[in-house]
Amino acid sequence: DAGVIQSPRHEVTEMGQEVTLRCKPISGHNSLFWYRQTMMRGLELLIYFNNNVPIDDSGMPEDRFSAKMPNASFSTLKIQPSEPRDSAVYFCASSLGSGGDTGELFFGEGSRLTVL
């Protein structure tokens, strides 16, 4: 099993451009999480899904951020328009459990975003 797969691994874009980050969770996992990692704030939870349904998006910083999970094997995180302060490493993670027993999170390798 290749684990959680994220793409792209690196993205450099200019301010104002749209950015789409992709994630393929581990097959059979019920929960999917998007995190943002920065030096100042550490790992921030942006949004998470249970069985493809968004449960809590209170961590999404602004309306410029949106996330979807159209099926159990794919999720996207979109930033439109992007700004330099969005520069960070974005992690996707999935877990087997749900319903109060999320269990171990399995992380992707992350997508490093640089907005110029």
Next chain:
Amino acid sequence: AQRVTQPEKLLSVFKGAPVELKCNYSYSGSPELFWYVQYSRQRLQLLLRHISRESIKGFTADLNKGETSFHLKKPFAQEEDSAMYYCALSGWDDKIIFGKGTRLHILP
């Protein structure tokens, strides 16, 4: 509100010395606590969880509900322990939040 606090951004310890990474949490209920580790050029991965009560790579962590703490300890540090360590909390709603992390640097 759920909160995880790791007071140290950087901790430097000599090889062979004891290690303690601090973690305090805020949660109204019975959370599940975890420690995750990120070694250089590797994925973030689970180190241990409080319900397992295991010792992984010589590390242990005890949940102290009175002090709302879940400190990570190891009696004798090894060079391969150098990494970024995150304390995490999971509540009844499956939400998993992390502290800001502590970078552990083992000095030779």
